[in-house]
Amino acid sequence: MTKETIKVPEKGTYQWQLFDYWSDEFRHTNADHSAYIALNFAGVLDACRTKLQALIQHHSAHVCDAKGGMRHRRAIARLQNTMSGAAMSYEHGFRHPSAA
Numbered sequence: 001m002t003k004e005t006i007k008v009p010e011k012g013t014y015q016w017q018l019f020d021y022w023s024d025e026f027r028h029t030n031a032d033h034s035a036y037i038a039l040n041f042a043g044v045l046d047a048c049r050t051k052l053q054a055l056i057q058h059h060s061a062h063v064c065d066a067k068g069g070m071r072h073r074r075a076i077a078r079l080q081n082t083m084s085g086a087a088m089s090y091e092h093g094f095r096h097p098s099a100a
Helices: 012-027 030-043 047-059 069-080 083-095
Strands: none
Touching: 012 030, 012 069, 012 083, 030 047, 030 083, 047 083, 069 083
């Protein structure tokens, strides 16, 4: 897999201040909506969604492997506990209120 860096706003800009505030809020409360707001203000929500889906898809394809299945399950769990994972979880619940 190739490593693609997701760029956050330039430090000192208003957009960066909003991202910084909401990402701190996420770290303190672990609230999905804070992660969603932070990534949205940073303008990287789509990039994070795409990268998260690609990584989860990669690990899901290897879950059934006899050797590394458990390792890939743990990787998926770690991905879901990231800021991107929290934001996508919030977005999914927002789009599908009956699933929450």
